[in-house]
Amino acid sequence: MKKLMFLLAAASLSSVAFAQQKSNSQNVLIGESVDVMEVPVDKYKVETNHFFDNWFFSVGGGAQVLFGDQSDLGKFKKRIAPALQISIGKWFTPGLGLRLQYSGLQSKSFSSEPSVYSKPHMLSEGYYQDKFNYMNLHGDILFNVSNMLAGYNENRIYDFVPFVGFGFAHSYDAPRRNSLAFNFGIINTFHLASAWDLNLELYGMGTENKFDGKTISKGPDFMAGATVGITYKFPQRGFKPAPDVDAIMALTSSQMDAINTALAQQIEQNRQLKAQLANQPTEVVTEQVTVNQIAPAPQSVFFQIGSAVLPANSTVNLQQIAELVKDNPELKLKVTGYADSDTGSAAWNKQLSEDRANNVANELVKLGVNKNNLIISGMGGVNTLTPPAFNRRVIIEAQ
Structure with missing residues (x-):
């Protein structure tokens, strides 16, 4: 089975704690990670x-x-x-x-x-x-x-x-x-x-x-x-295996688990840093601590061809995203729907992309996200990713 590769950004978590004293300074950076993952395909389904x-x-x-x-x-x-x-x-x-x-x-x-x-x-x-x-x-x-x-x-x-x-x-x-x-x-x-x-x-x-x-x-x-x-x-021979949507969603769920683990580690390190700063001599001139700064990478919800129905296993990821937004009320989410331009008319794909974005947004609202924190749009049919099934999705980005 041909293995398809594409870049899935896990999460970029960063925090910077800076303390400057009269005679020295300290910088702490909890960094970023980007994973290249192998996308599973379903050998019994093709594009x-x-x-x-x-x-x-x-x-x-x-x-x-x-x-x-x-x-x-x-x-x-x-x-x-x-x-x-x-x-x-x-x-x-x-x-x-x-x-x-x-x-x-x-x-x-x-x-x-x-x-x-x-x-x-x-x-x-x-x-x-x-x-x-x-x-x-x-x-x-x-x-x-x-x-x-x-x-x-x-x-x-x-x-x-x-x-x-x-x-x-x-x-x-x-x-x-x-x-x-x-x-x-x-x-x-x-x-x-x-x-x-x-x-x-x-x-x-x-x-x-x-x-x-x-x-x-x-x-x-x-x-x-x-x-x-x-x-x-004749040329244009062979078939493109379709991605295994359930497996992709499982991968995304694993990524969210990794985000939560990294976030917990970051919070603990910030707590320790604050404790250290509290014990420093009073001649500390300035103290700046950034706690719980979250910059999650875009997350995707994939859909079956011609459908705007949320996959059953997408709820896991949406719950994680909803928790992040509830913990960070100032965070806004851009919810953008897409369709596969290789199938359907332009008008149909436009409506389908909007329906997909609205369904994801409605689910986030059910999970406790304030609708005012959501920016919802549908971009219609696109062909930016290969295979075409990767374009049948909604992208959720932090603003």
Whole structure:
């Protein structure tokens, strides 16, 4: 799984205590920290796939065998015919895709009596050889079971891809019959490079009984085959894993715990410093002590696509922020909502960003923050962060 990195500022806590005496001076600085954290992603979710993303073109060749009326009169090896496949398709998600395929080429069989596709002369074995050229044009639904079960992994070497589809088969030889066709099979995909795959496709095609030119027995005619081919994946290939919002919120909660720990240490150090200053001789000229100065880094609340509903685990962080504001009544918070500009219209994203900001602000008010301490705004859709899901958020900043 590709690991995404982005900068999460934990908290900047600072206090300065300064005492100047007649003969010396003392400076105390409790400093800053910025952590670079690895953002977790959900291997079963990806970013929205655009229309021109993940298109592919495939070509392959191999052999196929017809199982139809009286096809077993002759030897199996004499029924083997060449096969051709040409496909174009698109993956909509790592597990689901569609393709349009032109397949077929030639079919061989046998007949006890001359059929529409029989050669004019009887073979020495006492039956006729049938042969005709055909094509099968069909649309298939592709299921990448590897990605469905194990999650998306662009570095995986092998993928198991079953498919099913419908189309029609057409004979190029007179009387040029058309038959409905049902297609199914398995594509074994071996990834050679980011743009190239090697495919081993095992397939079956069921058609109406008239496909082989005979209707002696009941039931469909059946074609089975195997091909080897290559696939070229057009640019704008691959998927971007979506961030795990719950895990991100858990990280943010951990950061708030770190802020509280650092703040407690800072208060204790300031208390000790004040005690030391109180015991100094009276000739101390000036004394300046700054206690509990808080400059928390911006905090983010992340939302699901198209939603302004607060995630259940966001309350933990908002409670911590509310406590900081209640302990520092002069502190104002700027609550700014954003949306992902890659999805939705500009008007929709503007309203969505405002709804997100208002919902966060309302929750802070419920937790005891004075609404006069909140500056609320919605900035609409943006694309400042990658992946786009990081833009679906509300940022809370101290003013």
